[in-house]
Amino acid sequence: xxxxxxxDRAELESIQEKILERIRELREYDLPIREDxxxxxxxxxxxxxxxxxxxxxxxxxxxxxxxxxxxxxxxxSYYLRIWKKRKKSD
Numbered sequence: 001x002x003x004x005x006x007x008d009r010a011e012l013e014s015i016q017e018k019i020l021e022r023i024r025e026l027r028e029y030d031l032p033i034r035e036d037x038x039x040x041x042x043x044x045x046x047x048x049x050x051x052x053x054x055x056x057x058x059x060x061x062x063x064x065x066x067x068x069x070x071x072x073x074x075x076x077s078y079y080l081r082i083w084k085k086r087k088k089s090d
Contacts, residue, residue, distance in 0.1 A: 002045055004052035012049045018042055 005011075019042045026033050033039065 002048040002052065004056070008049055008052045008056075012046070012053065015042055015046045015049060019046065 019039065022039045022042060023033060026036055
């Protein structure tokens, strides 16, 4: 079982390189890829690391503030545009 950490992206690169190396090795010796347990374990580890990256909810408060600020700014700009158009038409 893989424990998520700060180095998930580096670990993902590493395991993907190992997968490619293993596939090349199996093809070189004409061994069946589907029956290789080492490759299967690499793929399982790859899936766990990808899951860690996809489910990373460690947003800092600053990041959340910036995202919220941008959302509020966009909403207010549209509201002011509509308000100005209504004011001109009256």
